[in-house]
Amino acid sequence: GGKASSRSFLNLAHTRKFMQTLMIAARCKDLLEESKTASIRELYYQLKHTLEGPKEENTFEDQTESDACVEDLERMMDVLREQLHLNADKSGTLHGNITVEDAGETIDCSKQGMGGYAIPSNIERINIKSVDADYGLVIETSGMGDRLKEEKFDKKNNAILISTGGQASRGARRLVHRLAAEFGLPIYVFTDGDPYGYYIYNVIKCGSINLAYLSERLATPECRFVGMRMTDIDRYGLEKVTEKLKPQDEKRIQEELSYPWFNSKEWQNELKTMLKKKVRIEQQALAYKSLSFVADEYLPGKINEGDFLP
Template identity: 60%
Template structure:
């Protein structure tokens, strides 16, 4: 094993401070503009940044997927717009009440709280949550804030384990003293504080099974690491937590996923953001994150040829191809942030060999191999992909 490379925590780049007064101020500003338009006999409207691929671009300087400047205008006195205009005002008023009272609501609760029949009609304000969720996303883009800052949360997913002290309201605890299950990341992490951090870096792990394995092998203690289990695609709460730990606390971020197009996409969203949430990349993405594995090189380096899985779908050189995993890899090869020699080589090898490799395949060596050899060897030698 190579000599241990000391991983230094970086100097914090920012300090986050959530101010509910700013959210309320923005809401009141929109409310006043609508009222003034009505008083002056004008048609009230909202300008909403457009969602979708045609209003998204990759910013080379910040290395983030960002939203463009295209807007759609939503009028009150327009038959095609009136319903959504009304729904927008309803949700804005609801958010104002939540923030003012210091209460939080789930996406589902926000839907039911604002669903009712309009007096004198048979029309409901909302027929389905598929109507209210997009309105909340519209507000995020209009106000330039996270929905969590509007006190609207989603289901929680993911957990952390390691020597880090967390202050959550009146509670303060160490995430390594809560049993092997660690601390479940809540839907919103805006109010969380970190009084004490005694780790060198955060290791973001795709599967809960692998995170559990590392905890059982005492990897966090031996390697002075914080484990962040995403349990699949990282939730907004987990991505925001990763962002805050890096930019506010200076923790280096290392990502460990399966060696397949889905795992690589998980890394991509943590690092650069996503098209759907391009308007939140500067609050959710962490461009300085590095990738430890699994890689195609790992297959031969560690003798894992017999425990690979075939890529799903039809290869590009076969009739009807490319489909499935092959199509996804070709798409990822076109991502601007994968336009470097290291990643292009990995993706081309996956296509050439037609295989993928899961984290759990390392158990073929031994249960302890991933914690005692694989990760320490690669991380301590700096064998990481950009």
């Protein structure tokens, strides 16, 4: 929003945070001048030490403190941390007819084997040279990503597969955003049918609450949900492979019912039906039909029929 905060070096309550922020800013300046990059974990260890004095305080007690300062710098300077030469661990894989240039090497992501191309934290450093696909499919679980690759879903459907292995990392979300914004690629998201899978979709579509200030660069508002739904249970005869909701699941659903990004009629109905049925359904439960069912029937049917949630 429009709120702002300030820190003063002369204010005792602000002094430690002020010092931490300046330490990180100075280190980022060094990285930029040296043309080097560092992981946010390396940054934490580089700057962590004990200050001289009677209290023997540390500059940083844990990484959450340094991470928070990095986020503050992003807000203050209106940049991504990657532009400050800071990276996180790689998370997610890319597979399909897309060619990228990374560190001077040209990589054809359709020829990377089952492992695929590991999505880097810093998407700004890669040049997306070409995209020859009808759409991109973001997949929540690595196991389902492997299933679709084994079934050659990308080749049979001219699709780009992006496996996130759970909540999508910033790198994966930035990549999805670039594919949609720069290449006009339709994006579909395939998650479990539970409140956590639905939230994963929401973060890809709208951005996360904690990083709302980066939503314009990380979110993909035009993406569509083709994941597991309550109607799939009856439609495909999956009653025997559902999981009972736990109390924390029901609490999470109640929270999501109040979120503005789930206020559409379709999503309200989906969440209320889940509460009524008291079950959830994982994407890999489709193996109950057959291993190839998800690739041969489920996903092609939903995408071709336009059977998705907004």
